[in-house]
Amino acid sequence: MKTKITAFLTFMLFCISVAVNAQDIIVTGTVRDNIGDTIIGVSVYIKGTTKGTLTDVDGKYRISVSPDNTLVYSFIGFKNKEVKVDGRTAIDVVLEEDTQLLSESVVIGYGVQKKSMITGSVVSVKEDKRQRNKNKSTPPAPPAPPAASPVPVARAEADSKSFVSVTNYGSEEYGTYKENRFMSPIAEALSTFSIDVDTESYTNFRRFINSGQKPSKDAIRIEEFINYFKYNYDEPTNADPVKVTTEVGQSPWNTQHRLVRIGVKAKEIAKEDLPPSNLVFLIDVSGSMSGPTRLDLVKTSMKMLVNNLRDNDRVAIVVYASEVGEKLASTSGKDKEVIKNAIDQLRAYGATNGAGGIQKAYEIAEKNFMKDGNNRIILCTDGDFNVGASSPQALEEMIEQKRQSGVFLSVLGYGMGNYKSNRMQLLAEKGNGNAFYIDNLQEANRVLVQEFNGTLYTIAKDVKLQLEFNPAKVQAYRLVGYESRMLAKEDFNDDTKDAGEMGVGHTVTALYEIIPVGVKSNMYPRVDGLKYQKTEQPASSVSLTDSPELLTVKLRYKQPDGDKSVKLELPVIDNGKNEVSSDMRFASAVAMFGQLLKGSDFKGDATYEKTIDLARSGISKDNDKDGYKAEFVRLAETVRAMN
Structure with a gap:
């Protein structure tokens, strides 16, 4: 016993x-x-x-x-x-720093040569291939959808910026645009476009690569790749909230061409000096949002944002699935636990009445409108609308009407497999907001914590750029990227035309490739002379100025609550030098990479090896404290290995 x-x-x-x-x-x-x-x-x-x-x-x-x-x-x-x-x-x-093993190099213009070739010293560097497919941000994500043959779906153009067509990539959708071509300044002296601070394309691309897949070419928007990264531009010092900076050097993918970098920097404002916010979290809780990379990640992201709110900020929560409802009435930012508890209770179910949710969110935002505050809807969705207005045309018409209310719309994209990038881009563009793709917690932290002010507070709206090229210096030019943001030249002075917004501290970068006068080229189209008019003449017969300027940059912006624009103007002279800043080298490497991914007609001598070497030469501890530029190099190495 x-x-x-x-x-x-x-x-x-x-x-x-x-x-x-x-x-x-x-x-x-x-x-x-x-x-x-x-x-x-x-x-x-x-x-x-x-x-x-x-x-x-x-x-x-x-x-x-x-x-x-x-x-x-x-x-x-x-x-x-x-x-x-x-x-x-x-x-x-x-944590130990992940020091990038770079070959010791000497930068000669855009050329990167091993130092041993110049000084005789020998440097042995082995590439760490284990890093190529390593996702440093989160556990491996579920596989991206298998590559499907793109199926263009024709649609009527609503205006010059609307989608030409939609490409289906598996169950995902991307807008299709024609690549910008070279233009002659004799035929078209002006190039006009809206700025774009969106970064959605780059993080969506990163999601694909970290999942072992290559994205559709239409998923690559080069300007969003370039603008994902921070660059050291001069701060505005006068009454204007933005400042333009320029730089000229040799094109790394065609050494006979010149490359012009235009940078725009928005003024920095301390968080405590920003106006109070009236925010509406518009959250997609439909069945397609179920899962750790969708609604679970949305909930974590929104709680991170809530931690940044001040007592005078307010938040309401609207949800939509088959039906639409107000989950939380407008609540003070000091009641953080109340807001977080409401977020924790969200569950995914049913269909996707996105249009109804947008209507309701604007209604709530207008009801709690702050006259001198920041009024903004933050939409969290995969864009897979299937109830109510869901086509790009219908959504565009609805948003264009609603933005007159003074409420801004920002879009955070989530999910994979059924992601609708074309709708994300359109909603943010038409709603006076910006678009981001949140692929992991670190990206949520970057957008909603580290760059909180720029994400939520607009400092200048309807920002447009127009460049005038001097035909005495420029044989032809093309804008790299920004295909979805092109404007007619008349739109620049038309204050009724919508354009992009810049948040506090934001930077915008644009690159123009230029064929100088005297360089033999077949890269731009030529047409026969006109029989009945002489408006287009050969450059030799056009009366040209003796100005030393290569071009002039003009910028227009409005105050966030203003209707009348202000114009800034800056002439640019090319001194012929090939040495450029580290920022210029890195931005050019990103542009070269984007052209390789898209199979650009104008990629010239670009290779992945050149891209990686040039990007590395533009990275230092001072300009990459957060490590995002080093991560770009690892992604480029991964893509090279996949080809």
């Missing part, structure tokens, strides 16, 4: 031990770099799952785990670190 009792007690102790060990524990800690500074926004997740959190403004984190779990710590620019919990409740971590 004693033996049976002993055995029973032993069994019970074992069960209690198993039960105790099976219970989750709360692990807290701080993440620092190797010099002791805390790191904000580090992704901390349980290995093999999508359950995770981010470090806060003090580098601290808190997560519920099983005692035998392994935690993964991930942040761009640092090596991933795995730590076994082993029942501990306090784990502090130091």
